[in-house]
Amino acid sequence: MELFxxxxxxxxxxxxxxxxxxxxxxxxxxxxxxxxxxxxxSFVALFIPVCWLWIGVAFYATRFGTDDMTHRFLTLLQIGASAFMAVNIPEGLGKNSGWFALSYAATRAILVIEYIRAGKHVPTARSLTNRYSIGFSLSAVVWFVSAFVPPPFRFILWIIGMIIDICTPLLFTKRFSTQFAPHIQHLPERFGSFTIIVLGIAILGVVNGIATHEWTIYSMISAALGLGIAFSLWWIYFETVDGSEIRALQENKKLGVYVTWLYIHFPLIIGFTALGVGVEHIVLSNQSSVLPTSEIWLMCVSTSICLFALGIIQVTSAMSNLEPTDSKGVQKYREGICSLGTAVIVLMVGAVLTNGVIPIILIAIMAIACLGQVILDIRRHPHHRNPKF
Structure with missing residues (x-):
C-alpha cells in the first residue's frame, strides 16, 4: 500500500x-x-444507511480502487442500484420500504464482489477482504430478507443489518491498520468532496426559497445569513482536513481517534442537510410572524449537531498529533472545545426561544454562532490575515 x-x-x-x-x-x-x-x-433513519453505502464504496476505492473495465462496470451497477434507492426514498419507511431494502442489499452485494475480486488479485490482502466479504454478505442477506418481512419486524432487521455492517470493519481495523490503512490524502479528499456536495444542496434550498417567492428585504437578509452559515461551516471543516487522524492510526495506532473522526461524519452530514432545510423554511416564512416550534427546533438542533460534530473533528485532529505539546495541536483542541461549547449554547437558545421568535432573529443568532467560530480561527491563524502572494 503506497500510503504516502x-x-x-x-x-x-x-x-x-x-x-x-x-x-x-x-x-x-x-x-x-x-x-x-x-x-x-424518519429522515435520520434513512440517511444512516445512505451514508454507509457511500462510505463503503469510498473505503474500497481508497484501498483497492482501479480503473479497469470490470471495476467500471461494477461501479455502473452500484450507480443503478443507488438510483433505484433514490426513487424509493419518498416512501422509504412506508410502502416503498421493501424496495429501499432491496436496493441497499444490491449495492452491498456488488461491493462484496469487488472485495472478493480484490482478494483474488492482491493475495496479501486476502485476510482482510475475506473478513469484509463475510460480514458484508451477512448484512446484505439480512437486508434482502427484510424486504419480505412486514413492518415493524422489517425495520428490526434493518437495525441488525446496520450493526453488522458497521461492526465488521471495526473488528479488523486495528489488526490491519498498518498494512491496509486508508490513504492519507485520498480518503479525506473523498469525505471533503461529499461534504461539499451536501453543503451545495443546503445552499440550493436557500436559492429555491428566494427564486420561488416574492423578494422582501427580510427574506434577502435571511438568505444572506443562511449563505454565511454555510460558508462558516465550510471554513471550520476544511481547516481541519489534513489526514492527521489516518496518520495517527498508521503511525501511532490511535484507533479511537481514527474511528471517532470517521463516524462523526454521520451526524455532520445529517446536520448539514437538515440545516439547509431549516434555512429554507426561514427564508420562506412570514417574517412578521413567529416561527412554529418545530421549525425553531429544526434550526437550533441542526446547527447544534453541525457545531458538535465539527468540534469533535477539531478535537480528534488535535489528538492525532504525535507530539502532545505541539502548539498547533493545542490550538485545534481549544477550537474544538469552543465549537462544542457553542453547540450546547445553541441548544439552550432553542429552549429559551421555544415560545416564539421571528425568523430573521433566529437565523441571525445561528449565523453569529457559526461566524464566531470563523473569527476565532482567523485570530489564531495569522496566515489568514497576512496573505503571501
Missing part, C-alpha cells in the same frame, strides 16, 4: 458522487415536507 504517494479522487468516483447528491436531495425534500420530530427521526 500523492493520490486524488478519480473521475469515476466524482461521477459516482452525483447519484448520492440526488439521494441527499431526495432526503432533504422528505424532511422539508415534515419537519416534526417524527419527520426528523
Amino acid at each position: 504517494k500523492e493520490r486524488h479522487s478519480s473521475w469515476l468516483e466524482n461521477f459516482y458522487d452525483l447519484i448520492f447528491a440526488i439521494i441527499v436531495l431526495q432526503l432533504s425534500i422528505n424532511l422539508n415536507l415534515d419537519v416534526s420530530v417524527n419527520g426528523f427521526l
